[in-house]
Amino acid sequence: MKMIPNINCYRKDLIPRDLDMSCAQNVKVDAVFLSHAHMDHVGNVGLLDVNIPIVSSQMTAAILKGMMDLGHSQMGLEVAYAVPRKASEDDGRIIETEHYKKASFIRDKLDFEFKAFEGDHSMYGATAYAINTPDGWIVYTGDLRLHGRFKDKTEKFVREAKSLDPKVLII
Ligand SMILES: [Zn+2]
Structure with a gap:
């Protein structure tokens, strides 16, 4: 739908089986720097591959985690942690949550x-x-x-x- 750039750096667990990513531009992302928790700055960061480090102030991380913990979150805002998804066994075009709070990815590590x-x-x-x-x-x-x-x-x-x-x- 062209709502996000066609680049190859998104969470693999969010890509449905029927979405062709072969035309996505390969980009190397060393890290993403978040200035603050306003939606125009963090709105889709949670869609990025969980291996991409996210840098923010502790306050911004706490605000984003608080929003997720309180349920005011959406997939694109899964920045502080992420809820893993998988393709539905019934229909691979559908992405499902395996189990909320069952497991999470943690982002960290930088070398520059x-x-x-x-x-x-x-x-x-x-x-x-x-x-x-x-x-x-x-x-x-x-x-x-x-x-x-x-x-x-x-x-x-x-x-x-x-x-x-x-x-x-x-x-
Ligand atoms: Zn702002």
């Missing part, structure tokens, strides 16, 4: 340098990142503001990000 910066936003846990690459630092601001109670955090991030002399700035 990055820095996380607390920022100010309308959601607790807002975080900006700087990722060190062979070509230089890449800075990702996430959402931030300079008019909130914690605007000093945003200002501190801006100073520290500038001191890295980043090659790329993603806003």
Whole structure:
């Protein structure tokens, strides 16, 4: 339905038997950095292969886990943990939950340098990142503001990000 990119990095247990993934573009994903728990930033992250590390602040992880634990979750939001699915034995086009809370995937592990910066936003846990690459630092601001109670955090991030002399700035 073209609601998500046609790339080959999604959870295998969510792909129904009748979905042809042979045309999906192969991409190498080292990690996904979440700035905060607003839906426009995390909406489909839970669809990604569970072997892709997810980076977030502890607050963002706690908010996302809380949403799942309280049942206000959907498959695309299974970020803190994921409920394994399998194809139905009756109809392989149907994906089913094996048993809720029976087992879960845990995402972790990274082997490259990055820095996380607390920022100010309308959601607790807002975080900006700087990722060190062979070509230089890449800075990702996430959402931030300079008019909130914690605007000093945003200002501190801006100073520290500038001191890295980043090659790329993603806003
Ligand atoms: Zn936001």
